[in-house]
Amino acid sequence: MAVMTGSEPGSRPLLNRRLAPFGTTIFAEMSALAARTGAINLGQGFPDTDGPEEIREAAVRALRDGRGNQYPPGPGVPELRTAVTAHQQRRYGLSYDPDTEVLVTAGATEAVAAALLALVGPGDEVIALEPYYDSYAANIAMAGGTRVPVTLRPHEGVFRLDLDELRAAVTPRTRLILLNTPHNPTGTVLTRDELAAVAALAVERDLLVVTDEVYEHLVFEGEHLPLAGFPGMRDRTVTVSSAGKTFSFTGWKVGWLTASPALVTAVRSVKQFLTYVSAGPFQYAVAEALRLPDSYFDDLRTDLRAKRDLLSEGLAAAGFAVHRPAGTYFVTTDIRPLGERDGFAFCRALPERCGVVAVPNAVFYDDREQGAPFVRFAFCKRTAVLEEAVSRLGTLKP
Missing domain, CATH: 3.40.640.10 (Type I PLP-dependent aspartate aminotransferase-like (Major domain))
Known part of the structure; x- marks a missing residue:
């Protein structure tokens, strides 16, 4: 039996039209790219170690x-x-x-x-x-x-x-x-x-x-x-x-x-x-x-603050303009100082260029042009991983 894909003449698209603009998430795409290239995945926001x-x-x-x-x-x-x-x-x-x-x-x-x-x-x-x-x-x-x-x-x-x-x-x-x-x-x-x-x-x-x-x-x-x-x-x-x-x-x-x-x-x-x-x-x-002592939450913040600073400083040294975050475990950068303007193209090429994966912020904007030069990196990773990523990103310095 043939499966209707929605592309046949006269057929109704299978996907609800309200969701037509939404395809596979950028996180799935970039994580798959990391797996395929063996790059360090600083795109999707998940830690690389388990919790307590x-x-x-x-x-x-x-x-x-x-x-x-x-x-x-x-x-x-x-x-x-x-x-x-x-x-x-x-x-x-x-x-x-x-x-x-x-x-x-x-x-x-x-x-x-x-x-x-x-x-x-x-x-x-x-x-x-x-x-x-x-x-x-x-x-x-x-x-x-x-x-x-x-x-x-x-x-x-x-x-x-x-x-x-x-x-x-x-x-x-x-x-x-x-x-x-x-x-x-x-x-x-x-x-x-x-x-x-x-x-x-x-x-x-x-x-x-x-x-x-x-x-x-x-x-x-x-x-x-x-x-x-x-x-x-x-x-x-x-x-x-x-x-x-x-x-x-x-x-x-x-x-x-x-x-x-x-x-x-x-x-x-x-x-x-x-x-x-x-x-x-x-x-x-x-x-x-949720009943863990305050020391757990304090130590979590201290650890992630150090990782934020490590990655932020490494990105700045590599030539990015860095918007140091006051919270979360992501840092947004501007790629224009590197002579780049298209975050999508930059992120898709980055694994081959230096073995690191990031996410283009444009996917988070209605007006993709507003977000075009911004790229997000996650720092919820082991310190050794971030140090290696910083070393690799250093090869991008203009």
């Missing part, structure tokens, strides 16, 4: 004890929901009810997707800080919403949010602001004043906000401040985080969101028809991870 041994053993213990091997509760196992609320209270002074205001998800990716599918309808406008993580655009499209980018632009070595531009982007059709801080890919950490302005705007215009805070523990300058803690935001904010970035178990895909009971109920109504539940035994392990 005691947390891995906690997952093994849960498996052996039969905890989570069958369907866990829809909202997540009580131990993890309680750990999430304790974490929010201890770190930020935010109080949540573990029974009605927490939802465990298949990573932060599902949390954001379920939130947007639940809260956004056809014709609604969603403001997102550009450049943005690629799943945001696809999620908004699946919901039938309209994406309205507000672009972070480089200023004195860092990317900044223009609050006037944000305010001007709000229209009567705006339903929601999708906020990411610490911000991937630029490494920007929004300040208290910036967040206060966002909160005031949301209250004034009666907007919902979804905040992706997965890099909350990876802040090197400034501080992480959840938007939900600002006046008027407690009942209009869905706060998203996950275990992957903080504990270096990205493959476990354990995320969560905190919000008012009404918002959690709305998002759960969608989530139950996506994965229903996931990662049962890992949920118990992440509950233990």
